[in-house]
Amino acid sequence: xxxxxxxxxxxxxxxxxxxxxAIAMISLVTAIWGTxxxxxxxxxxxxxxxxxxxxxxxxxxxxxxxIMLYHAIAMAVVAIEVYIITSIVPMKKHxxxxxxxxxxxxxxxxxxxxxxxxxxxxxFVFHGLFLVGQSLVFFAGLSLAAALWPWNKxxxxxxxxxxxxxxxGVDLERLAFFTMAVATLLSATWGAVxxxxxxxxxxxxxxxxxxxxxxxxxxxxxxxxxLHIMVSLVAVAVTLIVGRWMDFKGxxxxxxxxxxIIGSIVLTAGALSIVWLPWAHAIIYVGAVGTMMAAxxxxxYSWKKLIHDRTAELNLPKANGWQxxxxxxxxxxxxxxxxxxxxxxxxxxxxxxxxxxxxxxxFRVWPAREERITLTGHWHILAALIATIIIMYYAxxxxxxGKVRQWFGWIVIIGSDIAFASATIFSMKRLFVSEYAQxxxxxxxxxxxxxxxxxxxxxxxxFLIWRLFDLFKQDGLWKKEAQHxxxxxxxxxxxxxxxxxxxxxKK
Numbered sequence: 001x002x003x004x005x006x007x008x009x010x011x012x013x014x015x016x017x018x019x020x021x022a023i024a025m026i027s028l029v030t031a032i033w034g035t036x037x038x039x040x041x042x043x044x045x046x047x048x049x050x051x052x053x054x055x056x057x058x059x060x061x062x063x064x065x066x067i068m069l070y071h072a073i074a075m076a077v078v079a080i081e082v083y084i085i086t087s088i089v090p091m092k093k094h095x096x097x098x099x100x101x102x103x104x105x106x107x108x109x110x111x112x113x114x115x116x117x118x119x120x121x122x123x124f125v126f127h128g129l130f131l132v133g134q135s136l137v138f139f140a141g142l143s144l145a146a147a148l149w150p151w152n153k154x155x156x157x158x159x160x161x162x163x164x165x166x167x168x169g170v171d172l173e174r175l176a177f178f179t180m181a182v183a184t185l186l187s188a189t190w191g192a193v194x195x196x197x198x199x200x201x202x203x204x205x206x207x208x209x210x211x212x213x214x215x216x217x218x219x220x221x222x223x224x225x226x227l228h229i230m231v232s233l234v235a236v237a238v239t240l241i242v243g244r245w246m247d248f249k250g251x252x253x254x255x256x257x258x259x260x261i262i263g264s265i266v267l268t269a270g271a272l273s274i275v276w277l278p279w280a281h282a283i284i285y286v287g288a289v290g291t292m293m294a295a296x297x298x299x300x301y302s303w304k305k306l307i308h309d310r311t312a313e314l315n316l317p318k319a320n321g322w323q324x325x326x327x328x329x330x331x332x333x334x335x336x337x338x339x340x341x342x343x344x345x346x347x348x349x350x351x352x353x354x355x356x357x358x359x360x361x362x363f364r365v366w367p368a369r370e371e372r373i374t375l376t377g378h379w380h381i382l383a384a385l386i387a388t389i390i391i392m393y394y395a396x397x398x399x400x401x402g403k404v405r406q407w408f409g410w411i412v413i414i415g416s417d418i419a420f421a422s423a424t425i426f427s428m429k430r431l432f433v434s435e436y437a438q439x440x441x442x443x444x445x446x447x448x449x450x451x452x453x454x455x456x457x458x459x460x461x462x463f464l465i466w467r468l469f470d471l472f473k474q475d476g477l478w479k480k481e482a483q484h485x486x487x488x489x490x491x492x493x494x495x496x497x498x499x500x501x502x503x504x505x506k507k
Contacts, residue, residue, distance in 0.1 A: 007471055010478050014485035015087040017478070018100060019394055022076045022083070024464055025111060030457075033069060033115075039450065055119045064204045068118035068130075074230070075107040075137055078184075080390060081237045082144060087487040088244045089177055090155050095147040103140035109133025138192075141185045150175040164254035172257035173248075176240055179261050183268040184233045190272055191226040194219045208372045212364075221275045228284075229271035231379055231386075232291070236264055238389050239295050242337045245393060246302040256297040263290020281356065292349065299338040303328055306335060332409025333392045333400070339413060340385050347420045348382045351428065362431070370430050377427040381420045384453075388416045391460065397487055398467070399477065411459045419452030 011017040034040070035049045036057075050057060057065070082103045086096040110133030117126040156169030164172035194202060202219040207227060210216055216224075240260065248256070267287025274280040310327035311319040319327065329335055355363055355374065363371050395408055426445040433441055470476040 006482065007478065010482035012104065014482050015083050015100075015487050016394075016397060016481045016485075018083045018104060019080050020467055021104075022080045022107070023391075023394060025108070026073055026076045027460060027464060029069075029073060029111065029115070031461075039446075053120075056121055057119070061118075063206050063209075065118045066206065067204065068114045071134070072111040072114045074234075075110045075134065077234060077387070077390070078137065079103045079107040081234065081241065082140060084241050084393075084487065085144065085177060085237070086147070088241070089148060089174060091147040095143065099140050099143045099147065102136050102143065106133045106136030106138075106140060110137065134192075138185065138188055141181060141188070145178060145181040145185060148174060148178040148181055150178050162249040162253075164249075164257040172254065172261070173240065173243070176257050176260045176264070177237075179264050180233055180236050180240065183264050184230070184237075187226055187229045187233060187268060187272065190222050191230075194222045194226070208375045211371055211375060212368050218275050222272075225271040225274040225280075228379070229268055231382055232267055232271070232288075233264070235382065235386055236260065236291055238386050239291070239298060239341070242302075242389060242393060243298055245337070245396070246298070246305060246334065248298055248301055250301070252297045252301045256294040256301075259290045259297070260294035263287045263292075263294060267291060285356075288349075292345075295341045299341055302334070302338045306331065332406060332413055333396045336392045336409055336413045337389050340389050340416070343417055343420070344382065344385050347424045348378060348385070351424060352378055366430050374427040377423045381423055384416065384420065388412050388456070391456075395463065408459055408463065411455055415452040415455035415459075417452070419449045419456075422446075422448035422452065 011021050032049065032053075035045045037046070040046050040049075049055070083100060086099050110130050113126040113133065114130035117123060117130055150170055153169075155171055155174060157163060157165040157171050158169070159167075166172065197219055198204070202217070205220065205223075207224045210220060210224075243253070243256070264287070267284060267290070270280050270283030270285075270287050273283060277283070307319075307324045307327045310330050311317075311323065314323075314327070316323055316327075351374070355378075363374070391412060392409060395405070400408055422445040426442065426449070429438055429441050429445075467478075471478050
């Protein structure tokens, strides 16, 4: 096999290669389409991009373009999670291959043809191909759910397993993955059914534009529930993935899986029942508490593990408080996965709960534009937090070590936290400053947001450039990763693709 064929095989057949391609595609889209908003408009960069690429940006089509852009990026993020899940959760080799192949074709078709349709002239052939891509991603989800079926006795855990399981041996973590997959399919169906009514009782809109509209149609309610639950389930999947990364086990693991399973079901039911129930948000709060409790238990376990492993490595059986803090912060990538979940409570969850409690007394008194800014920032911060955890996970499995690992990890953590804190202050500024005195706050927070996100994007770009140059090396890192197409996991799991009589175990 030639070197070009070897590289192609690595990029589209190995888990790390598939993740790299998806991250590169998201980064490319973010870099180009990021020039169409924010300060890039004032600096004239948007005009250059539009003219250079030949984009057609009619103002009355703005909502449709944004929706298409969101879906294009979301499809790639879902594909990344699918790649990781098929590699770390035991399943047959042919199942893994089929699922990865289908979801790869699906997200690439949805991204390429969807963006071309939205921004480069409305050729409806491309819109049809966009829908085909989404259908393929959905079919990959069906295949994934079938492969994750938790009541397959081949994947039952022994009674003495340290990982969460029932008395009969059902793997509760596998059940949590399965629940998340089924809930995601159901939630995607909500969006698809509504989409089928476009032009026949339903029109394009952005959810934040309807906040003051007291009369929403059932289809509008369906879309609002769809977008909220999809972001939440992506977060659930990331939490389960990093749990495998940190070898989550023991009593906390068992409790966390029960919270995650029940929370995911209740959260999904609440978000989708917005169509019919005026009190659906009460159901959502109950489900959110369950998933957040699971994340909290993961944070407790992972931080305790990081401290234990590092102090044991330094031979400090009775480490003092400062030594434990240093041990916790030693590895920013693994520390960061838990820290971002904690930090989320200050920039996402806490803000959302406060808004819900004080909605009529405070936020509905504000001008609609201010409430709209707060809501838009709310789910953008959550999505970006999820992205930072995925970036840290991929940096770790790519083998970043030494000072490069430290710099990369801390830049992602500090840069994102500065940006998210500034975005939160910007969105909530009306609580402590009047409209006539807000400009200094606006300038400083916007500058901090640009600085924080810019730092992350620069380091991510350097990381991707390193991986690009590595592909041109004859014996680069890509070749070593190609020889081990699946991710390394910390626990003993069955080797996929073997009959029951041939089952072996690997570390």
